[in-house]
Amino acid sequence: MSEKEPLTLQTLMPTIDQISESLFRETISRAVQDVFKTMLGKTTVLVNTEGSLVADAPAWEQPVQITGQQVVGTVGFIGDISGLIYLYLDAAFANEIASHMLGMSDAELEEAGDEVVNDAVGELTNMTVGTFKNQLADKGFPCKLTIPSILRGSNFSIEPISSATRRIYRFQIGAHQLVADLLMKTGDA
C-alpha cells in the first residue's frame, strides 16, 4: 500500500492545465445559477451565441462590450489556483438586485444611494466567486477569497496582463444580461 502512494499522488495531483474548458464553464455556470436562484429567485441561462463570447475563445482580443452605465463587481481568489472574476451588470439591473436583496423599494434605494447598491453587488459577486472557487477547492485547488471591490462607469474596458488567461461568459437573467469575466493567473503553468 505505502509503496504505491508516491506514484498515485504524482499522477493524480491536478495542475491548472488539467482543468478543462468545459469544467470552467460548468463551474462558473453553476455558481451564477446557484447565487441568483437562492438570493433573487431568478433563473439564469448561459448564452453562447455570439462568436466572440464563446467560452473558449481567446477573449482578451475581444474586450467586454460596454454600453450604458455599468456596475462591475470584482472578487479574487488566491491559493493553489489564483485569479479574478468581474461581474458586469447594467445599472438598472444592479438597482433591481439591490432592492430585492435588501427588501427596499425603489424610492428607499434612491435615498440610500449608490453605496448600498455597490455593497449588494459586491456581496453578490463575493457569493458567486465563492461558489466558483469552493467547487475548485473540492477538486484539489484550495484558495481564499479577497475582499470585493466595485467599478462604476459607462466608458471603460478592463484589459488583463498577458500572463493571465481570460474567459468571458454571458448569461441571460430575465430581461437582463450578466457578463462574467474570468481571469486566471498562468504563472505556474
Next chain:
Amino acid sequence: MRYKILTVDDSKTVRIIVKKAFKTFDCDIIEAANGVEGLASASKETPDLILLDITMPVMDGVEMLTKLKSDPALKAIPVIMLTAEGGRDNVLKIAKIGVRDYIVKPFKEEMLIEKCGRILDLKPLNEGPQKAKSIFDPATLLVVEDKPAIIQQIQEGLKHTPWKIHGVNTTGEGIDFCSKNTPDLIIISLSLPEDAAFTLFRLIRQNVKTKYTPIFALVVKTEMGAQQQAQQVGFSYIVTKPIEVPELESKIAKAMNLDTSQRYFTLDSDIFIMRLPENTSQTVVGEVLNYLKPKISEAVDAGIVKAVIDLHELKGLNMAVIKLLIQAMQTCKDLALQYTLVGNSQIASECKGFEDTRNWQFHESLADAKASLSRSPAAPAQPAVA
C-alpha cells in the same frame, strides 16, 4: 427573554438581510463590520449567538473565532459561520476551532432561521404584542383529518367566524401547508393511520415558525388511551368527537388568545352596552366576569356616563348569572355610571322569584332603555334597582 444575535460581516447587505430575516422574531440584532469590532461587541453585549463571516478587512473571521475561543468569558457563545468561504477542507479546519454550524453563502433567510432556531429558542414576535387580536380578526386554522365529513362539520360550524379553515387529509399535506403558511391554530385527528398524528405534532413543534402554535387533538370521546397520550405529548387541548362546535369555538378563541369582549361589551354612541347571549353558560359567565371591570373602567375613562345591561336574548336565570348581574350593577354604581336594564318577559317574571332580584325593572327594548336614559340625564345612579 429577548435574544441578542451578533452579525459580523463587512457587507452591509448581509447584515441587512440578517436583520430582515429575524425581524419577526423576538430578538435584537447587533452589527459589527470586522473581527475587531466583533470582539468588542461580543465582550460588551455578550450575545446569545454570533453569525460570523470570514473574509473581512482589519481582522478576518478565523482570527476572531480563534480569539473568541481562547477567551474564557466569550468561548461559550455559540458561533455559526456565515460565509462564501467554503470548500470541504477549509470548513473542516474551521469547524475544529469550534463552531456550532457552518452556512456557506448564498443562503436563504429561512435556512438561517432554521439553523439559529436549533441553538436558540426563537419565538415569533406575534406571540406577545398581538394578543389583543379580537374574534373579528381573520385567522387561519389547519385541520388535519382523514375523514372529510369531520372537516366539513368544523368548517360548517365555524362559518360565522372570520376564520379560514383549511382542511387536509394527510400529514404530508399538513406539513406542506405549514411550510407555505403560518396557521394560527392546528387541529390534528388522532385517528390518522399509524402514529401519524404524533409524528406530525413533533414536526410542527420542531419548526421555529410553528413552535408555539396551539395544536388541538381530535379524538373519539371514548378513546381514553389516545387522549391521555395526547395530553402527555403536550397537545394544547383535546377536542372530543362528537364535536360540540360552540365549545370548540370558545376553546379556539382562548387558545389563540383572542379578545372576545366585543361579544358582550359594546359602545353605542355615548352608551355603554353589556349584552348577555341566549345561552349564558358557566364558561360565558367566567369570560364576562374577566372583562367586566376593565371594560366598564375603560368606558368611564372615555367619558361615558350611561349604560344598558341588555338581557333580551337571555333564556333563563341561574345563580351564576344573577351574581354576575349584581356585580355588574355594583361596578356601575361604584363608578357613577347611570344604568338601566332590558329584558324579555320570561326574565322579568323569573326575577320576581328571587329576593335579590325582585325589584329589578326592565325595559322591553334597547330603544326604550336608551330613551329613558336620555330623559333623565342629570339623575346620577337613579337605577331601577333599589
